[in-house]
Amino acid sequence: MLVAVSSGLEKVERLVAQLEDALDSEDREKDARTILRQTLIVRLPNSPESGSVADAIEALAAQGDAMQSLEAATLLRCLGRDAMVSSAREASIERPVVTIVERALPELASFCGAVQKRQTYEKYEVLKTVHGRAEETLAPFVNVPADLDAVLGARQLLARTLNNPLLKAYCAPSHLAQIRAGFEVVNNKLARLLKDTASLPANMMDCKQAIRDQLAYCEAHSNFLTKRYFATYLTIADAALEKFLTSVRGRFKAQIVPRLSDGGILQKRYPFREAGRQIKLSIPLRNLGPGIASNVTVQIEADPERFLFANEELLLGSVAAGDFSAVFNGEVMTETDAVVFLVSVKWDETGGSERQGVEFMATANAQRSDIDWQAQTYRRPYSTDVAKGDTFVGRVDKVQALGNKMLRTPMESFYVTGQKRVGKTSLALAAVAFAKEHAAEPGIESKYLLWGAIANADPAASLRELGTHIAEFIIDSFPAGVQTPALSFDGSIAALTRLADIAAKVRPGLKYVIVIDEFDEIHPELYQHGNLAETFFANIRALTTCENVCLILVGGENMPFVMDRQGQKLNKFVRVPLDYFSRDSEWEDFQLLVQKPSADVLEWHEDAIAEVFNVTKGNPFFAKIVCAAVFEDCVRERDSDVTGQEVRSAIAAQVPTFDTNAFAHLWQDGIHKPVNEREPDILRRCRTLVLVARTARRNLPVTIENLLAQKHGLMLPDTEIVPVLHNFVGRSVLRENQGQYTFVLPIFRAWLVEVGGSRLIADALGEELAHHVQAAEDEAFVQSNEIAALVRSWPTYQGREITGDEVRAWFEQAEGHRQQRLLFKLLQHLRFYGDVEIREALKTLHSFIRPSLPTFVIRKRTDRRSDVLLTYADGEGKSGQFYTSRYAETNGLAAKSIIAPYHFSEQVREKMGAGLKPAALLFLDDLVASGQSLARNLSRFISVNEVLLREMNIPVTALALAVTPDGDEMVRDAMGVFDWLQFDLRYVDIIGPREQAFGKDLGIWASQDEKERAKALCRDLGSLIYPHNPFGFGDQGLLVSFPVNCPNNTLPILHSPSRAEASQSWHPLFPRAIH
Structure with missing residues (x-):
């Protein structure tokens, strides 16, 4: 029995799909003829109620028009099959068939050679061969081996096949253009899979999704082309993908374990004896790899009367093999000596069918609470003066x-x-x-x-x-x-x-x-x-x-x-x-150098001492400077527990503050000449170090070849570079291995790269700079203390702290220091909301709603308000759903108050039947930027649920953490159509010009020239991601991020990777969660 379908082209496509099913069954020839007849006449104004296929062909020739190309192609599809047209009637349909094809598919008639024939029967015989010729042309699609290299190797051949003139003319009504586009999408993603191995899991998921999408398209538009060839090709590609996945599955293995001492004790101690203290608590974890763990979530529980978390679940996204941490914000509620946590970590493995997980108990102990931090403010325990008496430590x-x-x-x-x-x-x-x-x-x-x-x-x-x-x-x-x-x-x-x-x-x-x-x-x-x-x-x-x-x-x-x-x-x-402290023979002395001066205040962990040694190589002068910086940071933060992380943070902030004199001996000493004859040697050494700094800044190995490539603007003969390098090696300033030079003193490298190269130019070489562009490049270099200060002010993103190395790696994807400085300026003005700030904002939003609600009596601690209906306008897993849950949790609303927008009326009526009397309906979202999505989704929701909303007659309020003025106006205008609805839009923040990269005025930029250079850069880089929206959705170019996701209205270079076919790759700093 035929299924009733809608009229028009959609009805023809449904009949074509049914026809393909019938043609695939040997015992359904009669059904196939019936369906073919209906296909040919379904759009005719006066279609005959009965008759044969030949009758339908004659009717189509008499009444049809040029728009009925799909019917013409379907007719050709069946001409070559026996029993579709009675042999007794075949002679009578020759002219009608030719008429139909020449009218609806004129290009096909030309390409196949039918036009050139004079006699009708000759044209008919040519047209009967069209489908067979098309299948021969398409044969490579079903003959590709199920191997990823073979699939990609056949790409050019198959692309040429899809551009075959005969095929284009014959299959155009069968969605050939869409198939060609889908083919390119799938192949681009497959190519990226092999090219970008660093993002293998994410790319694998992209490939799977692309194939699923195209298979769904084939099913929705079933015809001989989609069903027999493109769907078969997609199935082969999917099998090749599975084969590739099997071959590298070991590379995708991911196992996350805690990094805890025996007994599950966290290394870091926290100030738990200070009630009301805000703390960032870090749970150290490790992905044993070698694969990437994707969709990582970390949940944590503790006694809320001792320690209250701002958010008990973090979404970390994808985590590469190696050490990482989940950082939770919280507040000490009651003084305690220790806090015990239950931690649950879950993740997916690429290609794995089941979600992986680990659960463990962890204990964080309290720091000392007897320290007078005020008294330590002006204390300097690590003096770099000549050590005398008790101040001399070690050796x-x-x-x-x-x-x-x-x-x-x-x-x-x-x-x-x-x-x-x-x-x-x-x-x-x-x-x-x-x-x-x-x-x-x-x-x-x-x-x-x-x-x-x-x-x-x-x-x-x-x-x-x-x-x-x-x-x-x-x-x-x-x-x-x-x-x-x-x-x-x-x-x-x-x-x-x-x-x-x-x-x-x-x-x-x-x-x-x-x-x-x-x-x-x-x-x-x-x-x-x-x-x-x-x-x-x-x-x-x-x-x-x-x-x-x-x-x-x-x-x-x-x-x-x-x-x-x-x-x-x-x-x-x-x-x-006398040399630096030796790790082998003087380690205990070095430990004393670090620990003894501040032993009454700081507790130095072993990894912190090792970090000091690693960056200074045991040099006591620089070790004391690093320790002094750590001490100052600890006093400022009132944190007496020092781990490697505290040392790394202090180093990043301290290195750029060093004066040139701190390192001058490395290029001024060891010249065995009278003082008045040393200046030329010092100048050569300075110039060579400038080359080393330029090379290292570009993350290039320090080799002779790379140094020579950075010599622009410096009057330094090529022949003088090697002797200077040899001198540095002989004096243990540099170390040489197979033509590559590295620094003996890591802190000297850090200083030279950060600021030293520029200062050496200013001190000794300024008059010799031949190119002002190079001077500007050196001046624009982003220093580590700037990065350290920025990341220190940021909250966590998807539960992890963004590191200075990640920030530098992000902006160094741009060419040259001046472009990198522009990108860094964007980060400096990023409006980055934190968990604590979000929590307060959700409380503020509820304070807008509470006065209009009826009195709610709490009879026991577990009581939760349920008469406030909560929903969201966007889809499942999006920001609206997330913040709806957070809103309910923060403001003591029942979880059952959250109702998905799908089947909303049915669910609410069911609750009302059980006695619920709704008092308000709230929509939650994080950001209203352009307002288009929210306005469209709200309008759709109201239209679908209008009967219920009129019946309830309660206030409907959209709540957002932040809005733009344009977004506010867009939503209010759209809701104005529903004059019967008690609608309002409430928010906490307004996104102004300082949160827009390229607004109407200068905004964050010092000059119009700087703004235009930055805009051109962001347009070029953004085009690698979204060619039509390089500044983000609506081209708003916002500088906004939330702790779990970065909005799509924000500059794409911040949150999205480049397309597979882009001319260069781009990796985001705040990758958006994949839903």
């Missing part, structure tokens, strides 16, 4: 070894050398202090002299000052009444030897230790070959022969150069090299 073995040299008789003089900032002076003074503490009576007297304090432009005058200071030091130890001879230090300090002999007589057993710091900074005439230098070093040698005198010389990398010139005279001096 006990070295201190004892050097102290023993002073405790011996005779004492052994020595000199300490190494890079600056490694604690040479502190070590020398600590050794002196050790020796003085352990020396036998009458003990040790010591004198510290900084060369800069006695330096003079005249080297002889410097020598005189040195002799005078040492003499006064020795004489001060003499007993009263001891007469000392007149001492002269003009051109020699030989008199000190005579004075030492006198001291040995008047203070027997007393030892004198003299420390001369910055000895490598002495005037060149005091160490270069010459009478004064020869005399000076001879005097020092003679002085060290005195058993009661020990000289300790301290100098940097230039010390070997000084000692080499006159070192033969000081062969009794022992060289003591």
Whole structure:
């Protein structure tokens, strides 16, 4: 029996679908003829009520028109089949068939050669072959192997097939254009699947969905082309996809586990002893991989009387293999020593049919609560001055070894050398202090002299000052009444030897230790070959022969150069090299360096100490600076527990604040030339470091080839780069491995990349910059402290904290620092709502509604109001549904008050039949931007449920967290049509010009030029995502994000990836949840 269908073209398409089913069955020839007859005459004004197929053909030829192309194509579909037309009548239908085809399918008649024939029977015979020729042409679609490479390999051949002129003319009525478009969509997504392996799970889901969509289209428009060929091809593609999935299923395996210590204890301690304290609580997790876990959700429960979460469920989206955290916002309700949580994590695996999950208990302990944070505000426990006494920490073995040299008789003089900032002076003074503490009576007297304090432009005058200071030091130890001879230090300090002999007589057993710091900074005439230098070093040698005198010389990398010139005279001096703390042999000392100064306030976890070491490589100067920054952050945040995360945050903020002088020794020291001859070498080193900075900023490996490519604007011959690099390697500034250079000191790399490259240009190379564009590029570089400050101010997105590395990776997808600066400026002005802010906004919205509601009496704690009907205008899983649930939870409304918009009237009538008296109807949404979607959905909802709404006669209110003025006007205008409805739109925030990237005025931009450059950039990048809406839905270009999703009216570059066929790939910072 034939199914009754609607009239017109839709009825013809339904009959064509039934005809295909009948033609597929050998025992339904009669049905096929009947359906064919109806197909041919269904749109005729005077169709015969009975008759044969031949009669229907004659009627169509007599009454039909050029619009009946589908009927003509269907007729050709059946001409070649036996028994469709009686052989006795075939001669009589030749002319009608030719008439029908030439009128409805003129291009086909031309392409198949029928027009060229003179005789009608000849034309008819040609037309009978059309369908067979079409099937031969389409055969490659059903012969593609079920292999992904083969499917993609056949793409060009099949695309040419779909563009075959005969096929285009014959199959146009059978939706060939739509099939061709669907074919391209599927193949683009399959190609992207193999190309973009980083997004494999998401791309796999896209491919599956695209195939499902096209199969649904084939089913809705069934004909020989869609059913026999395109649907078969799609089934082959789906099988190829499954085969590919099976081959890489191991790569998709995802297993999420907690990162907890034994007993399920969180490493981080929290200030749970402060009632009312707002806390971000981080649950550390790990995806063991190797695949991506998709649709990750994390739920958490705790005793709400102790700790109340702003939101107990986080939607994390897709999570790659590796460590990650779920960050929950909450408030301490009651002082407690610990909080126990029940955590449930669920996720999908690509290709997996079942949802995976893990559930575990976790305990977070409280921090100390006895710290006077106000008193710590002005405290500086990590001083970078020379460490003396108790402030010197670690290196006990070295201190004892050097102290023993002073405790011996005779004492052994020595000199300490190494890079600056490694604690040479502190070590020398600590050794002196050790020796003085352990020396036998009458003990040790010591004198510290900084060369800069006695330096003079005249080297002889410097020598005189040195002799005078040492003499006064020795004489001060003499007993009263001891007469000392007149001492002269003009051109020699030989008199000190005579004075030492006198001291040995008047203070027997007393030892004198003299420390001369910055000895490598002495005037060149005091160490270069010459009478004064020869005399000076001879005097020092003679002085060290005195058993009661020990000289300790301290100098940097230039010390070997000084000692080499006159070192033969000081062969009794022992060289003591000093480097960074060793992880293998001095780890405990380094731990003390980090922990001891703040032990009364901070609790340093092992990973935090390791993080300090990793970024400083054990350099004590920089380690103290990092620790000082951590201490300041902890005091500001009133957080006494330090993990690796706190250290990383402090480093990101601290590095750009370093002055050039903190690192200058790395390019200024170790030049074995007189001071006045060092400048050319320093300049070459600076230029080379600028090249290194430019290369590293572009995330390129530091190789000779890449350095040469960054040389624009610098007067640096190619031949000078390699020697400078070798010098840096020899001095342990850089490390070389197979032609690639890396930094020994990671914090130096961070500074150089962040700000150092630009500062070196400003300090030494500014006049040599030949290109103003390069100067602008360097100036526009986004520094880590800017990023750190921004991400610190942001809430979590989909339950995770956006890191500084993610922000940099996002804007570095653009070319050049100036473009990157424009993208960063967009982020700086992003209106980013947080969970706590959302919760307060939902309370505010309910305060608008509450006065109009009848009194609700709560008789027990579990009572919830149910007379406020809650629904949403958008679809399932969208923002409206999410915030409807949050609204009910936040404002104490019953969950059963939430009613899906589908079958709304039936559900409400059922509730009313059970005694419910609705008091209000609320629609929830996050943002009303253009207002088009909300206005359209509300209008549809009201039209469908008008009878019920008139009957209930209750206020209907749309509630939104934020609206634009245009969106507000659009919704109110649309609702004005329903003059019988008590409608209102209420909201908390208005999105203004500062939240629109490219509004009518300048907005966030400093000038019109900057605005136009940014707009052009966002248009180009946005076109990679949505060619027709590069600024987002409605081209509004909003700068708004919510904690679980980023609206589609926001700039697409923030929330969506590029299309598969785009000229370049683009990865979003705030990926939208896939529903």
